[in-house]
Amino acid sequence: MSSTLIKNGTLVTASDAFKANLLIADGRIAAITRETPAAQRVIDAAGKFVLPGGIDVHTHLNTLGGPEMFTADDFYTGHRAAAFGGTTCHIQFADQFRGQSMRESYAWWRDISRDKAVIDYGFHLMIIDPTEGVLGEIAKFREWGVNTIKVMMAYKGRVMLNDDAIFKVMRLAKQHGCMVLTHCENGEAIDVLQHAAAAAGHTAPIHHALTRPPELEAEATERAIQLAQAAGGAPLFVVHCSHTGALQAVVRARARGEAVWAETCTQYLFFTKDKLRGKKGNAFEGAKYVCSPPLRESDDMAALWQGLASGDVHSVSTDHCPWRFDVHKSRGRDNFMNIPNGVPGIEERLMMLWDAGVNSGLLSPSKFVELTSTAPAQLFGLRNKGALAIGHDADVVVWDPAKKHTIRAARLHGNMDYSLFEGMAVTGKPSQVFSRGDLLVDGDEWLGAPGRGQFVMRGDAAQ
Numbered sequence: 020m021s022s023t024l025i026k027n028g029t030l031v032t033a034s035d036a037f038k039a040n041l042l043i044a045d046g047r048i049a050a051i052t053r054e055t056p057a058a059q060r061v062i063d064a065a066g067k068f069v070l071p072g073g074i075d076v077h078t079h080l081n082t083l084g085g086p087e088m089f090t091a092d093d094f095y096t097g098h099r100a101a102a103f104g105g106t107t108c109h110i111q112f113a114d115q116f117r118g119q120s121m122r123e124s125y126a127w128w129r130d131i132s133r134d135k136a137v138i139d140y141g142f143h144l145m146i147i148d149p150t151e152g153v154l155g156e157i158a159k160f161r162e163w164g165v166n167t168i169k170v171m172m173a174y175k176g177r178v179m180l181n182d183d184a185i186f187k188v189m190r191l192a193k194q195h196g197c198m199v200l201t202h203c204e205n206g207e208a209i210d211v212l213q214h215a216a217a218a219a220g221h222t223a224p225i226h227h228a229l230t231r232p233p234e235l236e237a238e239a240t241e242r243a244i245q246l247a248q249a250a251g252g253a254p255l256f257v258v259h260c261s262h263t264g265a266l267q268a269v270v271r272a273r274a275r276g277e278a279v280w281a282e283t284c285t286q287y288l289f290f291t292k293d294k295l296r297g298k299k300g301n302a303f304e305g306a307k308y309v310c311s312p313p314l315r316e317s318d319d320m321a322a323l324w325q326g327l328a329s330g331d332v333h334s335v336s337t338d339h340c341p342w343r344f345d346v347h348k349s350r351g352r353d354n355f356m357n358i359p360n361g362v363p364g365i366e367e368r369l370m371m372l373w374d375a376g377v378n379s380g381l382l383s384p385s386k387f388v389e390l391t392s393t394a395p396a397q398l399f400g401l402r403n404k405g406a407l408a409i410g411h412d413a414d415v416v417v418w419d420p421a422k423k424h425t426i427r428a429a430r431l432h433g434n435m436d437y438s439l440f441e442g443m444a445v446t447g448k449p450s451q452v453f454s455r456g457d458l459l460v461d462g463d464e465w466l467g468a469p470g471r472g473q474f475v476m477r478g479d480a481a482q
């Protein structure tokens with residue numbers, strides 16, 4: 020039996036903000052009250068906000084990206100970084116291994132994460148080898164606690180699925196109560212542009228962006244939407260939407276009443292593709308900003324921010340895919356096509372979004388909670404998370420809105436050697452972070468233990 024009272028804070032939900040005391044008992048939220056019930060531990064949150072823990076539904080921990088090359092964060096260092104940033108749950112892309120069944124791949128991911136996990140997590144199952152046998156396994160996913168399937172429309176010759184396979188997955192997803200997540204870029208056309216770039220001797224990181232123009236994201240997004248409809252109305256979640264045209268396709272589909280949602284990621288809200296040009300005299304610094312889809316233009320950033328405020332964008336995730344600059348990104352020093360795609364951000368997400376979104380007045384604290392916790396929980400069937408509600412898991416963040424600090428990679432808690440946000444001054448930071456009632460982060464102190472995090476069996480995804 021353990022209990023904690025968080026008193027004098029302002030509780031923030033997706034719809035409201037109000038002063039109350041919050042009692043945690045046995046890992047759950049036990050009371051929200053004006054009274055002061057007795058508790059073993061008392062935290063004074065005067066002047067602070069009390070938020071449901073952040074949920075990041077797009078991560079790539081411990082992920083194979085090439086021969087003998089795994090992303091830099093495993094389920095321990097990734098979870099430690101997440102927790103310091105106020106994130107207490109995430110959904111990981113559990114990639115299929117070519118030649119293995121989905122059951123074998125799922126079992127590998129369960130095994131690799133079990134003893135390291137500190138926060139709670141779920142899986143999106145990514146199909147890359149869509150044999151008839153593999154497609155037949157979709158009927159089992161819900162029994163495994165999974166309600167989401169990822170398909171790639173990009174990366175031809177590696178993990179891209181053709182339209183016939185994508186369409187089959189969508190039909191089966193609809194039949195078996197799963198949502199489909201799509202990486203929307205036209206891999207065929209990108210392949211043509213990359214061959215042309217290679218022939219022209221273009222090797223610098225900026226050519227990553229130049230060979231993935233925004234029209235190819237808009238086209239793939241529209242195609243995914245239409246395929247999902249033709250598949251009987253399969254629920255569709257468009258991951259990492261980076262471009263106005265792609266977002267508009269989602270907005271049009273939703274206006275027609277279709278079950279389509281859009282995510283964006285922190286990096287698309289802060290940077291344009293100019294970052295890929297690197298620094299004066301050091302073009303390769305641009306490799307730090309290589310992700311797919313690529314960073315876009317300032318107009319797109321403005322449209323995404325507006326989409327967050329208006330409700331057209333439903334979730335802000337990270338696509339945390341931590342390739343170190345020293346040993347991973349450097350593989351592409353002679354050719355941008357060898358730069359591993361992906362950027363880090365699991366720790367910085369909430370601090371950056373709070374500073375630029377809430378402190379600027381564009382987003383209310385409630386909208387912030389909706390985008391980073393409540394909507395992700397509801398979309399993906401995390402039944403006991405994403406809200407400050409009696410009986411819910413006590414995944415709770417005490418948030419100090421006055422705390423000023425500067426983002427420095429050296430002070431972050433993952434295994435990365437750079438941050439996209441290096442040197443940026445922000446206001447607002449977690450003071451305490453609880454997962455199911457356990458205090459994981461207390462100021463600068465780390466109290467999390469590997470193996471305590473649990474795999475979450477998810478309920479129904481949004482339909």
Ligand SMILES: [Zn+2]
Pocket residue numbers: 077078079338340
């Ligand atoms: Zn991703």
